[in-house]
Amino acid sequence: MIRLEKRPQPSRTWTLxxxxxxxxxTMIVGGAxxxxxxxxxxxxxxxxxxDPLFNPQFASYSRPQLLVKAGPLILIAIGLSLxxxxxxxxxxxxxxxxxxxxxxxxxxxxxxxxDSALIFPLMILAGALGGWAWAMIPALLKVRFGTNEILVxxxxxxxxxxxxxxxxxGLLRNPEGMGFPGSRNFRxxxxxxNTEIIANTGMHFGxxxxxxxxxxxxxxxxxxxxxxxxxxxxxxxxxxxxxxVNPAAVIVFCLGIAGALAGLAGLFEVTGxxxxxxxxFNSGYGFTAIIVAFLGRLHPVGxxxxxxxxxxxxxxxxxxxxxxxxxxxxxxxFQGMLLFFLLGVDVFTNYRVRLNLGATA
Amino acid sequence: xxxxxxxxxxLTKAYPGVIANDDVSFEIGEGEIHALLGENGxxxxxxxxxxxxxxxxxxGEMTMRAAPFSPSEPAEARRSGVAMVFQHFSLFDALSxxxxxxxxxxxxxxxxxxxxxxxxxxxxxxxxxxxxxxVGTLSAGERxxxxxxxxxxxxxxxxxxxxxxxxxxxxxxxxLFQTLRKLRSEGTSILYIxxxxxxxxxxxxxxxxxxxxxxxxxxTPRDTTARELAEMMVGSSFAAPxxxxxxxxxxxxxxxxxxxxxxxxxxxPLRGVSLSLRAGEVLGIGGVAGNGQDExxxxxSGERLAPQGTxxxxxxxxxxxxxxxxxxxxxxxxxxxRLGHAAAPNMxxxxxxxxxxxxxxxxxxxxxxxxxxxxxxxxRVIESFDVRTPSAQTAARALxxxxxxxxxxxxxxxxxxxVLVVNQPTWGVDAAAAAAxxxxxxxxxxxGAGIVVISQDLDELMEISDRFAAxxxxxxxxxxxxxxxDIEKIGLMMGGAHDLELVSSHA
Numbered sequence: 070m071i072r073l074e075k076r077p078q079p080s081r082t083w084t085l086x087x088x089x090x091x092x093x094x095t096m097i098v099g100g101a102x103x104x105x106x107x108x109x110x111x112x113x114x115x116x117x118x119x120d121p122l123f124n125p126q127f128a129s130y131s132r133p134q135l136l137v138k139a140g141p142l143i144l145i146a147i148g149l150s151l152x153x154x155x156x157x158x159x160x161x162x163x164x165x166x167x168x169x170x171x172x173x174x175x176x177x178x179x180x181x182x183x184d185s186a187l188i189f190p191l192m193i194l195a196g197a198l199g200g201w202a203w204a205m206i207p208a209l210l211k212v213r214f215g216t217n218e219i220l221v222x223x224x225x226x227x228x229x230x231x232x233x234x235x236x237x238x239g240l241l242r243n244p245e246g247m248g249f250p251g252s253r254n255f256r257x258x259x260x261x262x263n264t265e266i267i268a269n270t271g272m273h274f275g276x277x278x279x280x281x282x283x284x285x286x287x288x289x290x291x292x293x294x295x296x297x298x299x300x301x302x303x304x305x306x307x308x309x310x311x312x313x314v315n316p317a318a319v320i321v322f323c324l325g326i327a328g329a330l331a332g333l334a335g336l337f338e339v340t341g342x343x344x345x346x347x348x349x350f351n352s353g354y355g356f357t358a359i360i361v362a363f364l365g366r367l368h369p370v371g372x373x374x375x376x377x378x379x380x381x382x383x384x385x386x387x388x389x390x391x392x393x394x395x396x397x398x399x400x401x402x403f404q405g406m407l408l409f410f411l412l413g414v415d416v417f418t419n420y421r422v423r424l425n426l427g428a429t430a
Numbered sequence: 431x432x433x434x435x436x437x438x439x440x441l442t443k444a445y446p447g448v449i450a451n452d453d454v455s456f457e458i459g460e461g462e463i464h465a466l467l468g469e470n471g472x473x474x475x476x477x478x479x480x481x482x483x484x485x486x487x488x489x490g491e492m493t494m495r496a497a498p499f500s501p502s503e504p505a506e507a508r509r510s511g512v513a514m515v516f517q518h519f520s521l522f523d524a525l526s527x528x529x530x531x532x533x534x535x536x537x538x539x540x541x542x543x544x545x546x547x548x549x550x551x552x553x554x555x556x557x558x559x560x561x562x563x564x565v566g567t568l569s570a571g572e573r574x575x576x577x578x579x580x581x582x583x584x585x586x587x588x589x590x591x592x593x594x595x596x597x598x599x600x601x602x603x604x605x606l607f608q609t610l611r612k613l614r615s616e617g618t619s620i621l622y623i624x625x626x627x628x629x630x631x632x633x634x635x636x637x638x639x640x641x642x643x644x645x646x647x648x649x650t651p652r653d654t655t656a657r658e659l660a661e662m663m664v665g666s667s668f669a670a671p672x673x674x675x676x677x678x679x680x681x682x683x684x685x686x687x688x689x690x691x692x693x694x695x696x697x698x699p700l701r702g703v704s705l706s707l708r709a710g711e712v713l714g715i716g717g718v719a720g721n722g723q724d725e726x727x728x729x730x731s732g733e734r735l736a737p738q739g740t741x742x743x744x745x746x747x748x749x750x751x752x753x754x755x756x757x758x759x760x761x762x763x764x765x766x767x768r769l770g771h772a773a774a775p776n777m778x779x780x781x782x783x784x785x786x787x788x789x790x791x792x793x794x795x796x797x798x799x800x801x802x803x804x805x806x807x808x809x810r811v812i813e814s815f816d817v818r819t820p821s822a823q824t825a826a827r828a829l830x831x832x833x834x835x836x837x838x839x840x841x842x843x844x845x846x847x848x849v850l851v852v853n854q855p856t857w858g859v860d861a862a863a864a865a866a867x868x869x870x871x872x873x874x875x876x877x878g879a880g881i882v883v884i885s886q887d888l889d890e891l892m893e894i895s896d897r898f899a900a901x902x903x904x905x906x907x908x909x910x911x912x913x914x915x916d917i918e919k920i921g922l923m924m925g926g927a928h929d930l931e932l933v934s935s936h937a
């Protein structure tokens with residue numbers, strides 16, 4: 070019989086080892102899945118994890134994509150992780166991402182075609198504010214009326230999507246776009262184009278912001294009293310109140326930061342890789358970032374690595390679809406497995422497995 | 431004494447890293463009240479769990495009336511005639527007494543028949559209880575009666591009681607003892623777990639003492655002094671708190687008709703609580719659990735803000751100040767619940783030090799935590815209060831209850847409070863640690879601090895308080911000097927005067 074025994078302290082070794090084991094298990098089971106679909110499992114795994122970075126044929130295109138995809142994931146996940154640490158479940162980063170993009174883009178387009186150097190900073194500010202304001206709705210409702218932030222933030226995603234569809238074909242539509250939905254393309258507007266800082270690396274301002282956010286979140290959680298209060302609120306809410314932490318302030322702070330970072334991610338996306346506000350501008354970064362946050366153990370450095378890994382499976386997954394003809398659903402299944410195994414293996418952090426074979430004594 | 435009812439021979443049970451029971455042997459006679467005595471962590475619970483079939487021994491054997499007895503689950507133990515009243519009740523607040531009793535039965539009779547049985551048993555044993563009352567409205571003492579009656583309906587040969595008096599008023603304790611003596615006279619054996627020495631001396635025929643998983647002795651408690659029992663339990667002589675000689679000074683804390691609504695359905699509102707506390711004084715607040723103790727502590731700590739003008743610290747109104755501001759002034763507190771309230775279970779002792787000491791110990795500079803300073807503070811608490819822990823980086827939940835309690839109380843005392851409010855400072859703590867904590871509180875008072883001790887342990891309150899007041903349903907009685915009080919007066923102050931007389935002819 071297998072028994073689980075609670076450890077007196079979470080195991081440090083397993084905290085580090087469990088994500089690695091989860092990735093290995095995903096590779097094994099995913100490989101079996103690909104084999105069942107008729108693909109050579111080793112080739113499929115190599116196509117997903119190796120070829121995007123090192124295959125001479127694809128790497129020049131896909132290596133920069135790694136940072137392009139990982140940037141927004143990391144930026145959003147860092148914000149979410151602060152809330153998750155405090156037990157505040159913001160599921161609506163996708164909506165905050167959309168609203169950040171809309172507000173930032175709108176603020177810029179109001180001055181089109183000015184080429185002032187202040188426009189891009191203004192757009193960044195507007196993007197952060199847009200995401201922040203959208204996150205303040207669940208925050209204030211929770212503080213004032215005790216509503217559930219999970220439901221409110223999630224529902225606001227659908228509201229944001231509707232607003233996106235509306236402005237893409239109305240308010241922000243490109244007047245020179247022959248009536249097609251979608252805003253002006255920011256990449257054609259030099260003053261605001263979020264181009265690569267270093268050529269052919271995928272490193273744009275959003276990625277830079279994501280790296281800064283990783284460092285800032287690390288310092289906040291490890292050294293600052295506000296980060297301590299956030300962790301305390303999540304670990305023991307009563308102890309936090311006893312300590313003197315104002316729960317409402319933590320809710321407003323965590324949701325606000327998460328919203329602002331998601332809004333920034335949206336702004337950098339719309340001015341960079343996406344180029345314009347379009348009906349289908351959002352691509353699920355806000356939801357995938359939830360997985361990234363947990364995959365990274367809600368730890369800033371973990372999130373950095375998890376964001377890169379998740380981006381890799383995206384790029385590698387597309388490559389596998391292209392090269393091996395694997396169905397897109399199989400790739401999504403593969404990504405789902407990653408989270409499943411991660412949460413499953415997590416049990417070893419807090420529990421020890423005992424095998425006693427046969428004997429009852 | 432003839433044939434024993436239950437005999438244990440060489441019972442051993444090991445958990446990873448600790449031997450909970452090591453070669454424990456003793457016998458429980460027919461119709462005897464047998465005390466099982468020991469500090470926290472001495473192995474009482476594990477031993478009882480083996481008898482009740484919750485845990486299987488690694489080695490050793492038990493026999494009941496000379497027949498082998500090795501229950502593999504509680505149902506089997508119950509079939510053999512073993513019943514147990516747990517320290518923590520397993521009752522559903524929303525259901526009636528009879529429904530709760532029926533839930534524990536394998537083949538419950540019709541509710542009407544069951545209600546009649548409950549009435550019969552409750553009258554026979556002097557435990558007044560209405561089978562149709564909702565459990566949520568019962569006092570802790572009445573809830574315990576539900577558990578006892580649930581056991582008695584099985585007609586047990588051996589009744590195990592785990593710390594039954596920890597939630598009772600003195601009068602309720604008397605009723606319980608009469609019930610237990612009546613059971614004994616009918617031939618039922620009782621295994622009585624407690625660390626209240628006077629109780630054991632008053633009630634029990636035999637006592638078995640455990641220390642660190644081993645049996646120390648089996649003795650007759652009536653012929654042994656409480657001090658001897660305690661020393662056997664602890665293994666070394668411990669110091670009783672020394673009396674103090676300082677005279678009370680200026681008024682530090684003044685509470686005037688403080689009323690606060692109950693925060694949730696099962697909490698108690700505070701009703702016009704008034705008290706005043708002078709420098710160098712210990713004010714003891716007694717009362718049965720659930721009469722507003724927790725609510726009073728959170729109102730004084732600042733977790734719940736009080737109406738304007740109700741709480742004054744050194745003449746300054748602090749009613750609307752939160753915990754940080756009150757701590758900065760010198761009003762500190764220690765809640766009852768160690769894990770989750772006084773300390774965050776998964777955080778280290780260093781982090782738990784920062785939890786309350788950030789301001790007074792200057793552990794935060796311009797928003798940033800001084801971790802080396804926090805570690806030094808935690809080390810100082812650990813050393814001064816003899817907290818047994820592998821290191822200051824150990825998670826709070828890894829410490830035993832007594833050691834964590836020493837840490838959380840020590841953490842407040844080390845910050846040199848002017849007023850310290852503590853709730854159940856020695857709850858679930860072994861005798862040696864309890865004595866150390868009480869002594870530390872008395873030392874603090876002798877240095878001029880005012881101390882409010884909220885406790886359900888009357889012996890403790892009598893030992894360390896200068897004045898005593900009692901909480902009953904959120905009301906605080908007037909405080910009276912301890913020297914004027916006796917146990918009867920205290921019982922009346924605690925106020926559970928309703929429903930306490932023994933039932934003679936009442937349905």
